[in-house]
Amino acid sequence: MALRLSRLGPHMGIVAEGVDLATPPDAATFAALRAALLDGIVLCIRGRPLPPPTYVAAMGGFGAARSQLGLHRRHPEAEEIMILSSEDRDEKGDGKRIVVGAAWHTDDSFMAEPCSLTILHGVRVPEVGGDTQFVNMYAAYDALDEETKRRLAPLRVIHRYDSTRKGNRITTRTAEEVARTPDVDHPLIRTHPETGRKALYLNPNRMEQVAGMERAESDRLLDGLIAHATEERFQYRHKWSPGDVLVWDNRCSMHKANADYPEGSRREMHRIIIEGTRPF
Numbered sequence: 001m002a003l004r005l006s007r008l009g010p011h012m013g014i015v016a017e018g019v020d021l022a023t024p025p026d027a028a029t030f031a032a033l034r035a036a037l038l039d040g041i042v043l044c045i046r047g048r049p050l051p052p053p054t055y056v057a058a059m060g061g062f063g064a065a066r067s068q069l070g071l072h073r074r075h076p077e078a079e080e081i082m083i084l085s086s087e088d089r090d091e092k093g094d095g096k097r098i099v100v101g102a103a104w105h106t107d108d109s110f111m112a113e114p115c116s117l118t119i120l121h122g123v124r125v126p127e128v129g130g131d132t133q134f135v136n137m138y139a140a141y142d143a144l145d146e147e148t149k150r151r152l153a154p155l156r157v158i159h160r161y162d163s164t165r166k167g168n169r170i171t172t173r174t175a176e177e178v179a180r181t182p183d184v185d186h187p188l189i190r191t192h193p194e195t196g197r198k199a200l201y202l203n204p205n206r207m208e209q210v211a212g213m214e215r216a217e218s219d220r221l222l223d224g225l226i227a228h229a230t231e232e233r234f235q236y237r238h239k240w241s242p243g244d245v246l247v248w249d250n251r252c253s254m255h256k257a258n259a260d261y262p263e264g265s266r267r268e269m270h271r272i273i274i275e276g277t278r279p280f
């Protein structure tokens with residue numbers, strides 16, 4: 001079968017068809033998939049649900065899988081995979097339902113070297129709802145006026161796992177997990193290491209404060225930038241088909257899961273995250 005690539009949305013999203021992930025794609029196919037990802041920011045490889053070790057092996061060409069914080073379930077057949085499920089509960093806390101990633105965010109910005117890519121495999125997807133939404137952070141940056149770009153260029157933002165600004169409830173964490181996530185600071189405008197393009201680097205879940213700026217002014221600035229970046233014109237919304245493998249670039253996008261599927265309908269995603277480098 002030959003690889004076919006086509007656009008999903010007007011400014012982000014590319015779908016790849018004709019790739020059988022039962023065996024890892026060859027070097028030429030991976031080169032084409034990586035180029036499509038850099039161009040489209042979100043890449044959907046259509047397929048069918050895969051056994052966990054097969055899925056992990058097939059994704060090897062995107063880079064080294066990183067071990068994920070032990071907040072959610074690690075797959076018993078493949079330690080690289082975290083299971084994100086409609087059945088997730090805060091087992092160490094109040095036992096209530098947890099929907100991972102239901103607010104806009106980019107993955108792992110609380111780390112000094114946040115992951116570059118996230119890969120999500122839709123093993124079970126609801127018939128209604130459960131889409132994943134994305135925003136193009138290159139486009140959000142490009143749309144700023146030149147004076148604002150100049151003003152933001154030198155700013156750095158402190159990212160904190162348990163940010164006091166975040167809207168979502170996070171699962172209870174052990175003292176060891178807390179100790180592993182000290183505050184870090186990142187540029188507000190980052191340069192993509194592969195494309196050289198500039199992108200706004202925001203994470204509403206984890207940003208605490210602009211470094212050196214008074215809190216109220218920092219809150220106003222961050223709130224304004226989040227409202228700008230999440231405008232409809234920068235968005236792509238992915239409707240899942242069973243077996244989709246969705247790869248996205250955290251260095252130039254934000255995303256969120258939609259928890260709008262009916263009670264009792266199952267959603268199961270297998271997530272892999274790929275090593276990244278320090279933002280600059």
Ligand code: SIN
Pocket residue numbers: 084100101102118120131132255256257258269271
């Ligand atoms: C995530 O934020 O990593 C999960 C997104 C989703 O489940 O749609």
